């Protein structure tokens with residue numbers, strides 16, 4: 001029997017990689033797209049004709065219930081979110097509603113239909129926030145420091161409560177930063193890969209950055225969607241911390257990316273205080289032991305391979321005037 005997977009946020013980075021994985025597994029993949037947003041289906045590239053699109057407002061409980069009733073999904077992956085953390089200070093309430101409200105509305109839809117749909121919530125290492133210990137795992141206390149993280153935590157707890165009270169098969173991946181050539185350029189890895197490529201090709205000669213001493217645990221998105229899928233294939237729904245377990249600074253990121261095109265980053269990078277954050281974290285790094293043990297999950301792509309792929313893809317994009325569709329091979333799939 002063909003399984004149906006329903007994905008919110010299908011036009012995002014993870015939506016692409018997850019759709020690719022599920023289509024390869026023989027799933028029918030349906031993406032929920034808002035009627036009030038410019039549908040950026042071009043972001044789905046080669047997958048645009050392979051997935052189905054269902055238009056629904058994620059803020060509308062009745063419409064979501066109808067969608068679940070009509071589509072009978074075996075699995076739901078709730079990925080939609082305004083995911084750039086600093087923006088959540090500009091619209092805390094909208095962030096809360098879209099992230100926590102959508103999770104609640106979808107969980108309620110599953111409960112009300114009585115289907116045995118398995119539910120994945122896209123939780124985030126941002127929920128750890130002001131970390132008390134390092135590395136972080138499923139037992140680490142949450143101390144969110146911004147509206148995005150607080151909204152993710154509300155969604156996370158609602159998922160836990162629905163599992164405990166109603167017995168739903170609901171779980172969440174507490175994912176650390178994961179990147180790819182499809183990452184939006186506002187995030188630091190893609191900002192740096194694009195700048196390294198642009199400087200190499202002579203389009204610009206400066207890269208303005210925020211805190212070079214900030215540290216993160218960066219992995220490849222294609223690896224992380226495999227963990228999402230595996231969480232829904234095991235017998236017990238649980239939480240999983242997903243990351244590489246390696247902490248690196250933004251400075252290491254910049255230096256590695258510039259090395260990919262044979263440049264010395266120190267000649268081009270300047271600090272602009274507008275990119276500094278008041279709610280900065282320094283020690284967000286995963287302990288993914290549980291995922292390895294229960295899911296057999298391990299990252300396959302190294303930090304250096306990831307940056308090489310991102311920088312080279314940006315070189316090709318710039319040489320092609322940024323308009324040529326990116327080949328799946330450039331995306332690491």
Ligand code: NDP
Nearest residue numbers: 009010011012013014079080081082083122124175177178
């Ligand atoms: P992206 O920002 O690439 O994608 C976000 C998706 O959400 C897009 O499809 C976007 O649609 C959609 N979306 C945003 N706002 C709205 C809205 N108001 N109504 C409907 N849809 C909306 O994120 P990623 O793919 O990187 O991440 C996927 C999920 O995982 C997110 O929930 C993110 O918070 C979470 N996460 C990501 C991590 C990472 O490092 N990438 C780490 C931990 C968690 P559109 O195309 O129209 O903009």
Ligand code: GDR
Nearest residue numbers: 083085124125126176177186187188189209210211214275
């Ligand atoms: P983050 O990702 O906030 O961790 O959230 P981002 O790439 O924006 O920042 C990572 C780190 O880099 C530092 N930094 C800069 N960041 C940006 N964007 N631009 C700069 O110029 C710059 N200079 C330094 C930041 O201060 C920060 O320390 C991502 C998102 O995908 C979330 O949705 C997700 O939940 C978390 O990862 C886990």
